[in-house]
Amino acid sequence: DLYMGTSVATGALKTINTNVVGSGLKLKSAIDNETIGISDEEAEAIESLIEKEFELWSKDKIDNLGTMNFYQLQELVFLTVLMNGECFIKLNYFETPENPYSLKLSIIEPDRVNTPSNKMSNTSIVQGVQFDKNGRIDGYYIQEHNPNDEIMGMNQHKYVKMYGSESQLNIIHLTTSERPGQVRGVPILAPVMESLKQLDRYTNAELTSAIISSMFTIFIESTDIPQTNPGDLSNVGQKDAIANEESGTLELSSGAIVSLNKGEKATSVNPARPNAQFDPFMTAIIRQIGSSLGIPYELMIMHFTSSYSASRAALLEAWKTFRKKREWFAKNFCQLVYEEWLREAVLLGRVEINDFENDILIRKAYSNAIWSGTSQGQLDPMKEVNAAILRINAGLSTRSRETIELNGGDFEQNIKILAKEQKIANEKGVILDGTIYTEPPNDEPEE
Numbered sequence: 001d002l003y004m005g006t007s008v009a010t011g012a013l014k015t016i017n018t019n020v021v022g023s024g025l026k027l028k029s030a031i032d033n034e035t036i037g038i039s040d041e042e043a044e045a046i047e048s049l050i051e052k053e054f055e056l057w058s059k060d061k062i063d064n065l066g067t068m069n070f071y072q073l074q075e076l077v078f079l080t081v082l083m084n085g086e087c088f089i090k091l092n093y094f095e096t097p098e099n100p101y102s103l104k105l106s107i108i109e110p111d112r113v114n115t116p117s118n119k120m121s122n123t124s125i126v127q128g129v130q131f132d133k134n135g136r137i138d139g140y141y142i143q144e145h146n147p148n149d150e151i152m153g154m155n156q157h158k159y160v161k162m163y164g165s166e167s168q169l170n171i172i173h174l175t176t177s178e179r180p181g182q183v184r185g186v187p188i189l190a191p192v193m194e195s196l197k198q199l200d201r202y203t204n205a206e207l208t209s210a211i212i213s214s215m216f217t218i219f220i221e222s223t224d225i226p227q228t229n230p231g232d233l234s235n236v237g238q239k240d241a242i243a244n245e246e247s248g249t250l251e252l253s254s255g256a257i258v259s260l261n262k263g264e265k266a267t268s269v270n271p272a273r274p275n276a277q278f279d280p281f282m283t284a285i286i287r288q289i290g291s292s293l294g295i296p297y298e299l300m301i302m303h304f305t306s307s308y309s310a311s312r313a314a315l316l317e318a319w320k321t322f323r324k325k326r327e328w329f330a331k332n333f334c335q336l337v338y339e340e341w342l343r344e345a346v347l348l349g350r351v352e353i354n355d356f357e358n359d360i361l362i363r364k365a366y367s368n369a370i371w372s373g374t375s376q377g378q379l380d381p382m383k384e385v386n387a388a389i390l391r392i393n394a395g396l397s398t399r400s401r402e403t404i405e406l407n408g409g410d411f412e413q414n415i416k417i418l419a420k421e422q423k424i425a426n427e428k429g430v431i432l433d434g435t436i437y438t439e440p441p442n443d444e445p446e447e
Contacts, residue, residue, distance in 0.1 A: 006197070017078055021326075022374030028051070028372060029054075029369050032365040032368050035361060049351060060101075062104055063106065076107060080109075085110075089172040090171050091169060119141075128140055142157065192292050196289065206278050299315070388402040
């Protein structure tokens with residue numbers, strides 16, 4: 001309800017989703033060749049093949065409905081986690097045209113996971129989550145339809161085990177725990193739900209008051225013209241005022257002129273709208289909400305009015321939260337899906353890896369990957385780039401990392417493209433300007 005009808009809540013969730021996931025986290029294979037015992041050249045060749053094959057699968061419509069690719073699916077999954085505190089992803093396998101891979105992902109509404117009525121007395125089941133004898137999660141009870149849907153017949157439950165008979169992953173439960181033993185998620189807006197709802201009501205009340213105050217109406221008291229109903233303007237030629245003859249009530253409208261009966265007197269009321277204290281009060285409440293969500297006030301309302309240092313400090317604080325959530329999402333969703341996809345790729349023979357199924361250490365070494373997404377952007381690009389160069393020269397960072405941080409690009413891919421561009425320029429006899437400006441160039445002609 002808050003996401004669909006409250007602007008501040010909608011903005012907060014979309015801001016987090018855009019900065020954490022953005023257009024989707026991209027795969028960068030990072031094989032641990034030392035553990036495997038292969039050369040850097042061999043590892044690079046396998047990494048290139050894996051990335052091409054994964055791109056083939058991920059850009060296809062890989063959800064159960066056939067409407068979203070892997071990167072679009074990430075946005076839906078993470079938004080579901082923000083709104084519901086959790087998301088369930090069922091891994092299915094069936095063939096589709098123009099895709100050699102069978103792996104498909106089905107997003108399950110968290111409301112569908114609950115305890116069947118005939119198992120309420122079973123203490124090993126908590127809110128649809130089944131535990132084994134060791135106290136670990138064994139599987140989930142999922143209803144065929146959302147319990148709030150109007151359906152004919154019984155809404156049956158289906159039990160889905162966490163792992164299949166061949167140790168393949170069947171279902172992913174994305175959630176974070178805030179207390180020991182917690183198995184179901186809590187929406188991110190839960191701590192600020194009351195504040196957001198009251199803020200929305202206050203905003204609507206102020207908006208209504210401002211609209212009413214804008215309906216300035218003139219009342220005329222007459223002693224010469226006989227009146228029967230208040231608001232009857234037939235004798236004064238005004239047709240814009242609205243009157244209810246049955247109830248004798250008046251309805252205000254913009255610029256209306258209403259005639260009153262003899263003895264009636266109109267008293268003007270000053271509603272003092274718009275309220276001068278509305279903006280400071282809203283600002284104070286939104287700051288409290290932002291501190292709870294880990295989002296600075298400036299980012300909550302998308303309005304930067306402070307100095308460069310203050311705005312940059314706000315962005316850096318926000319990106320601590322975004323990076324933490326991105327790393328969690330990459331490890332608990334993207335990486336798990338990638339490992340199951342790589343298993344299928346090896347079984348199909350599209351990626352040849354020896355001992356992949358027999359040795360867990362070999363499998364993990366080949367499955368190692370880096371997931372990169374949208375960069376945080378720069379308030380002053382020149383300062384940001386110069387700082388990146390200093391970190392690289394001092395050995396505090398790498399070109400690959402700084403490329404990802406600055407614009408979400410790929411350093412190796414950039415080098416390949418630059419070499420190609422340089423080759424074309426040389427063939428055409430064009431000299432590319434490699435001047436490095438420490439200050440913005442002055443394009444004004446000299447006097």
